[in-house]
Amino acid sequence: MALSQGLYQKQLQKLSPQQIQLMKLLQVPTALLEERIKEELEENPALETGEEETEEFENDTTEEFETEGEDEFDLDGSSDEYDNIDISEYVQDGDDDIADYRMKDENYPEMDDGKTIPHKVETGFNELMLEQLGMLNLDEHRHKVAEQIIGNLDDDGYLRREISAIVDDLAFRQNIQTTEEEVGELVAEIQQFDPAGVAARNLQECxxxxxxxxxxxxxxVEMAIKVLEKYFEEFTKKHYEKIQRGLNITDDQLRGIINQIIKLSPKPAGNIGEGNKNEGYIIPDFFILNNAGKLELTLNSRNAPDLRISEGYRDMLKDYDKGTKKDKRQKEAVLFIKQKIDSAKWFIDAIKQRQHTLLSTMGAIMDYQYEFFVTGDETEMRPMILKDIAEKTNLDISTVSRVANSKFVQTEFGTYRLKFFFSESLQTDSGEEVSTREVKKILSDLIEAESKKHPLSDERLTELLQEKGYNIARRTVAKYREQLNVPVARLRKEL
Structure with missing residues (x-):
């Protein structure tokens, strides 16, 4: 087939830089918003933080984001750009023409008191291991080998890397010659460090x-060691009858063995230094207060400073407007200043639009799930999908999805991820549609109330749910049980 050229017309949908910036900001949770604003402050000198009262930008933000960047300038452009510089909109008296925006909520000053969340500082796991290593009487060679072993311990305290691989690493990366026997001896010494169980190769050894x-x-304790040495697989699968027959022990002795084992930590280093881990803290993006039956929604903005256009950049434009001699270098500087001011205005407007979108979306969710936010009862939750909120807010489904991503809301019943409130519907025998979240809550209550000596099977759980009027299949019950991180009946059995 011969190649040919031709002219064709087709329609394409392109997003302006402002719209792309807004979409990215919508996905940023409150915990990371401060860092994003700091990045913008570093990149754009025309943007700064301030405490004084200023008027909000009067232009319509929506129109600002629908433009295609008509105020952009090219410093390498034609001479017409330099000759036709209009800075009147930037140098008018008053602050109304430059977008200033206060991030703090004046209605709830206690939430914007400037106080930072305290973070506890702890010694990390690696530092703790190295401190204990310093207490051993080792020569320089063995000390470096031991440091390599400690460096290979994972966050849970396990030594996942093979000893032969550690020997190779020392030889090729540090030019240290050692043997597997020497590494094994040092591993045994490190296994005596605190916390107990560190440097184990697997759960059984830990x-x-x-x-x-x-x-x-x-x-x-002695019998528990025998169980883990000889019947580890049977113990993990709760085949207690095989263990009792093999060791000829009574039910009381088996209970004592189980009590000893369940007190052990499967992740010996899991709790060390956890105060420095980001996932240890959840900063809510929204607050919902129940004021005598009336729900009040506020946006968490304590970590976002007040943003405004730099006064220095405004003054530079005013000086240029008042001057009579305007050479090319001055005009290039003015074009640069206008670019930075426009970029700052777009960012401030994006922050403002972000707040408006977050509040409208969360407000729609709050209205939709009003009964839950009043009572805290999961069985009161209505089935809700992204499309339902999109229709109430006149936003696109993708925009609602971005808002719900990585966002949290704090209520008097706890802090929830926004995705928690979205669920599919399930039809009951009476034809009523209920949320799958309600079914999961009832399923969780049934499992919690079951006899642990005779836990309920998936078939029995299905029968109980059907008796309550929920038309549900056994495979669906198994899927919901797995989503709740609940093991099968055999693994829930207790003596």
């Missing part, structure tokens, strides 16, 4: 290391 330190606590 639990055994912890039990060995409790060997003087009675016969149940």
């Amino acid at each position: 639990l055994l290391l912890q039990l060995e330190r409790k060997i003087d606590d009675g016969e149940h």
Whole structure:
């Protein structure tokens, strides 16, 4: 087939830079918004923070985001750009023509008191290991080998890397010659460090290391060691009958063994230094207060400073407007200043539009799930999908999805992820549509109230739900149970 050229017309949908900026800001949670604003402040000298009262920008923000960047300038453009510089809109008296925006909520000053959330500082796991390593009487060679071993411990305290690989790493990266026997000896010494169970190669070894330190606590500890050594797989699968037959022990002895094992930590280093982990804290994006039955919604903006256009940049434009001699260098500087001011205006407007979109979306969710926010009862939740909120707010489904992503709301019943309120519908025998969240809550209550000696199977759970009027299949019950992180009946069994 021969190649040919031709002219064709087709319609394309393109987003302006302002719209792209807004979409990115919508996805940023409150916890990271401060960092995003700091980046913009560093990149744009025309944008600054201030505390004085200023008028809000009077132009329609929506129109600002629908333009295609008509105020952009090219410093390498034609001479017409330099000759036709109009800065009247930038140098008029008053502050009305430059977008200033206060991020703080004057109605709830206690939420914007400038106080920072305290973070506890703890010694990290790696530092703790190195401190204990310094207490050993090791020569320089063995000390470096031990440091390499500690460096290979993961966040849970396990040594996942093979000893032969550690030997190769030392040889190729640090030119240190060692043997697997020497590394194994040092691993054994590090396994005596605190917390108990560190440097284990697997869960079985981790639990055994912890039990060995409790060997003087009675016969149940010795029997627990035997169980983990000989019947580890049977214990994890709760095949207690096989363990009892193999060791010839009674039910009381088995209970004592189980009590000893469940007290152990499967992640010995999991709680060390957790105060420095970001996931340890959730900063809510919204607050919902119940004021005598009337719900009040506020946006968390404590970590966002007041933004405005730099006064210095305004003064430079005014000086240029008053001057008579205007050479090319001055005009280039003015074009640069106008670019930075326009960029600052767009960013301030994007922050303002972000707040408006967040509040309207969360307000629609609050109205839709009013009964839940008043009572805190999950069974009162209505089925709700992204399309429902999009229709109430006249926003696109993708915009609602961006708002719901990584956002949290704080209520008097706890802090919830926004995605928690979205769920599909399920039809009951009476034809009524209920939220799948309601079904999961009832399923969770049934499992919680079951006898742990005889836990309910998926078939029995299905029957109980159907008796309550929920038309549901067994495979759906199994899916919901897995989503709730609940194991099968056999693994929920207790003596």
